[in-house]
Amino acid sequence: MYFRxxxxxxxxxxxxxxxxxxxxxKIGIAIAALLAFVLIPIFGLPGLSWDxxxxxxxxxxxxxxxTTLGLNxxxxxxxxxxxxxxxxxxxxxxxxxxxxxxFPDLNALICVVLSGVVTAFVGTIFGLPSLRxxxxxxxxxxxxxxxxxxxxxxxxxxxxNYNISGAIEVPYKEMFGIVLTGAKSEPLxxxxxxxxxxxxxxxxxxNVIRGRIGRSWMMIRDMDIAAELIGVRPLTAKLSAFAFSxxxxxxxxxxxxxxxxxxxxxxxxxxxxxxxxxxxxxIGGLGSITGCYFGAILVWVIPVILKEYGKSVxxxxxxxxxxxxxxxxxxxxxxxxxxxxxxxARIWQIAKQKLRLWPFPY
Amino acid sequence: MKxxxxxxxxxxxxxxxxxxxxxxxxxxxxxxxxxxxxAANGTQNANGFVDYLTMLNERDGGINGVKIKVEECETGYKxxxxxxxxxxxxxxxxxxxxxxxxxxxxxxxxxxxxxxTPILTMGYGLSAAAKGExxxxxxxxxxxxxxxxxxxLKYIDSQTGLKDQKIGFIFLESGYGREPIPVLEQLAPxxxxxxxxxxxxxxDAQNQSSHWLTVRKEKPDWMIMWGWGVMNxxxxxxxxxxxxxxxxxxxxxxxxGDVDLGPIGEAGKGYKGATFNATGTDFPAxxxxxxxxxxxxITKTGSEGPGTVLYNRALWNAALIAExxxxxQDITGKKEITGEDMRIGLENFVLDEARLKxxxxxxxxxxxxxxxxxxxxxxxxxxxxxxxxxWVKITDAIDPMKDIAQEMLTKAAAQxxxxxxxxxxxxxx
Numbered sequence: 001m002y003f004r005x006x007x008x009x010x011x012x013x014x015x016x017x018x019x020x021x022x023x024x025x026k027i028g029i030a031i032a033a034l035l036a037f038v039l040i041p042i043f044g045l046p047g048l049s050w051d052x053x054x055x056x057x058x059x060x061x062x063x064x065x066x067t068t069l070g071l072n073x074x075x076x077x078x079x080x081x082x083x084x085x086x087x088x089x090x091x092x093x094x095x096x097x098x099x100x101x102x103f104p105d106l107n108a109l110i111c112v113v114l115s116g117v118v119t120a121f122v123g124t125i126f127g128l129p130s131l132r133x134x135x136x137x138x139x140x141x142x143x144x145x146x147x148x149x150x151x152x153x154x155x156x157x158x159x160x161n162y163n164i165s166g167a168i169e170v171p172y173k174e175m176f177g178i179v180l181t182g183a184k185s186e187p188l189x190x191x192x193x194x195x196x197x198x199x200x201x202x203x204x205x206x207n208v209i210r211g212r213i214g215r216s217w218m219m220i221r222d223m224d225i226a227a228e229l230i231g232v233r234p235l236t237a238k239l240s241a242f243a244f245s246x247x248x249x250x251x252x253x254x255x256x257x258x259x260x261x262x263x264x265x266x267x268x269x270x271x272x273x274x275x276x277x278x279x280x281x282x283i284g285g286l287g288s289i290t291g292c293y294f295g296a297i298l299v300w301v302i303p304v305i306l307k308e309y310g311k312s313v314x315x316x317x318x319x320x321x322x323x324x325x326x327x328x329x330x331x332x333x334x335x336x337x338x339x340x341x342x343x344x345a346r347i348w349q350i351a352k353q354k355l356r357l358w359p360f361p362y
Numbered sequence: 363m364k365x366x367x368x369x370x371x372x373x374x375x376x377x378x379x380x381x382x383x384x385x386x387x388x389x390x391x392x393x394x395x396x397x398x399x400x401a402a403n404g405t406q407n408a409n410g411f412v413d414y415l416t417m418l419n420e421r422d423g424g425i426n427g428v429k430i431k432v433e434e435c436e437t438g439y440k441x442x443x444x445x446x447x448x449x450x451x452x453x454x455x456x457x458x459x460x461x462x463x464x465x466x467x468x469x470x471x472x473x474x475x476x477x478x479t480p481i482l483t484m485g486y487g488l489s490a491a492a493k494g495e496x497x498x499x500x501x502x503x504x505x506x507x508x509x510x511x512x513x514x515l516k517y518i519d520s521q522t523g524l525k526d527q528k529i530g531f532i533f534l535e536s537g538y539g540r541e542p543i544p545v546l547e548q549l550a551p552x553x554x555x556x557x558x559x560x561x562x563x564x565x566d567a568q569n570q571s572s573h574w575l576t577v578r579k580e581k582p583d584w585m586i587m588w589g590w591g592v593m594n595x596x597x598x599x600x601x602x603x604x605x606x607x608x609x610x611x612x613x614x615x616x617x618x619g620d621v622d623l624g625p626i627g628e629a630g631k632g633y634k635g636a637t638f639n640a641t642g643t644d645f646p647a648x649x650x651x652x653x654x655x656x657x658x659x660i661t662k663t664g665s666e667g668p669g670t671v672l673y674n675r676a677l678w679n680a681a682l683i684a685e686x687x688x689x690x691q692d693i694t695g696k697k698e699i700t701g702e703d704m705r706i707g708l709e710n711f712v713l714d715e716a717r718l719k720x721x722x723x724x725x726x727x728x729x730x731x732x733x734x735x736x737x738x739x740x741x742x743x744x745x746x747x748x749x750x751x752x753w754v755k756i757t758d759a760i761d762p763m764k765d766i767a768q769e770m771l772t773k774a775a776a777q778x779x780x781x782x783x784x785x786x787x788x789x790x791x
Binding site for chain 2: 056183322
């Protein structure tokens with residue numbers, strides 16, 4: 001009743017191939033866009049201050065969605081498991097810092113894209129073992145990447161310009177008279193930059209995945225020997241997945257430091273963060289772009305909002321809320337994985353299916 | 363036009379969200395960590411800070427009749443959480459930020475001038491913040507890591523002489539631990555000592571066996587530690603195990619607390635630490651906190667809290683903030699001050715012997731006077747020693763090597779300013 005495709009006729013192939021072929025999906029996406037682009041930037045979220053909404057909820061969640069997209073391409077679509085996500089974000093952040101300080105006049109957005117390219121290169125190198133090893137063994141190899149890169153961020157002082165504190169600081173950058181980075185930048189500007197990246201990257205990912213390259217990734221994921229037999233080259237397929245995924249992750253790392261945190265130490269790129277991103281992908285749903293959005297929102301936004309409400313509305317101590325949200329998130333993860341191992345994306349799909357048959361779902 | 367519409371909406375939505383918040387209080391936010399690997403130390407810091415301000419509310423009804431509202435935010439000593447906390451205070455007129463972490467300080471340092479809220483990092487944070495002309499909005503009274511390191515080296519010099527000594531520096535691998543390395547770098551050739559670095563990554567805090575194997579191999583004459591959290595007792599235990607003489611092992615003021623040595627007890631006898639505040643409950647200020655807050659049970663502190671190193675230091679931190687608030691009120695003539703007024707207070711307070719006596723801190727800390735140029739105070743540190751159950755003061759105040767420390771601070775401040783184009787500075791008369 002609510003979600004009925006009956007009567008929506010398609011007379012051209014182009015309409016069949018559209019990103020959102022169903023009318024109801026178009027409405028849904030329009031509402032989401034309205035929320036993200038207009039309503040939240042103007043009104044904020046209920047019960048939270050506007051600054052807090054932008055800087056502690058919206059900007060990070062947009063950035064983490066990009067990270068999750070990147071990891072999902074590798075894990076969900078190409079089937080190559082990686083535990084080095086946080087370290088690759090670090091590569092993005094540190095390379096963006098180096099590019100910005102070496103070329104001080106370069107536009108900040110170009111720096112971010114270039115840092116994605118650098119990360120893609122590094123990711124490809126660390127993806128090489130995937131040609132020989134699979135599954136858990138590959139996971140261990142990417143774990144090595146995580147530890148090696150963390151080590152490099154501390155022990156190679158050139159990366160942070162020999163700064164005494166070992167942290168990278170965000171230089172002041174502007175474009176068309178608008179301050180983009182640095183402490184003087186408005187949260188709104190930073191949010192829209194991140195959102196812009198997210199939209200473009202989502203569009204790119206969905207098209208690549210529907211195309212030849214994306215299909216070759218999925219073939220490798222589903223059965224690599226069969227894929228090889230019908231002419232997919234594992235070398236290009238696997239390495240392109242690593243490169244593409246690392247490109248996303250690198251961009252999100254650069255955005256994280258330059259458009260959100262404002263300065264970063266190596267702790268922001270440690271193994272625990274890698275696990276968090278992995279949770280986002282798994283909870284959201286492997287092999288689903290919508291799932292990336294769900295996963296990032298659930299894992300990042302819910303704890304932050306709960307903590308803030310707990311403090312301001314119920315007057316609960318900050319550290320009690322901190323422990324509580326950690327426990328809650330753990331429980332939610334376990335429950336979701338038991339109820340629906342394919343994550344929130346699958347739950348969403350089932351919900352849509354039921355809505356189609358409403359009021360008589362079975 | 364668009365901007366006005368947006369700002370109008372912003373104003374309205376902030377209004378909606380802040381309804382119910384009590385206006386007129388002096389909001390003193392504090393970032394704490396009662397969970398995570400640094401919780402043992404963080405809890406003491408948090409308790410002392412909150413208790414002192416609660417005591418002022420209970421005893422004097424606030425400062426100049428205005429109640430103080432302390433708002434805790436849990437960071438778990440994690441930098442991203444710090445940013446989240448910082449944002450949650452924005453728009454509520456916080457007077458001064460207390461990040462309780464050097465990593466978080468680095469992240470919010472650049473935002474302070476924009477939001478017009480000062481940051482006071484007592485005995486931590488960026489050392490270069492001591493230069494008030496470069497960092498109008500950051501303070502690290504009563505002394506910085508650079509100054510502290512020179513004090514410790516002076517102490518070593520007074521014991522065995524620095525020449526031809528080999529010093530091992532074991533530190534938590536973070537912004538905090540790395541902060542004093544330039545001092546070692548600069549002074550080693552000058553005084554003719556040798557040093558080697560033993561970085562301990564946060565996740566290895568409880569696993570220092572490889573570090574102490576290096577110590578056994580290198581046989582340093584002295585060990586200096588910049589540790590925090592669970593790293594401290596682990597290091598002391600490892601030193602005992604590898605039979606390193608504990609009286610040649612000096613921790614900085616964050617590596618010499620009762621929570622660090624308490625669990626080790628008798629075995630840790632001899633271990634030394636720097637500090638800038640005395641321990642014990644004999645001071646009137648501590649007594650008042652016990653009387654008005656701890657014994658009434660309006661706190662998370664147990665009876666064992668007051669008098670310990672970190673707790674007393676946190677009291678002192680809160681007292682300095684309270685004094686700066688009072689100074690700001692007196693200078694501006696306003697009762698309800700803002701962050702901008704608070705900055706003036708932090709540059710103009712006078713805590714001389716007489717005032718310290720009034721506040722009940724006489725003998726616990728050294729006098730200090732706020733200044734526009736010097737946001738550090740270049741205060742002295744003294745050395746205390748663990749006697750198996752408590753800390754005992756063993757030296758008088760050791761002044762830092764001012765000329766050397768100041769020169770390095772100036773250089774570091776200039777470097778920070780040049781790295782951050784458009785950095786706001788001020789000129790002092």
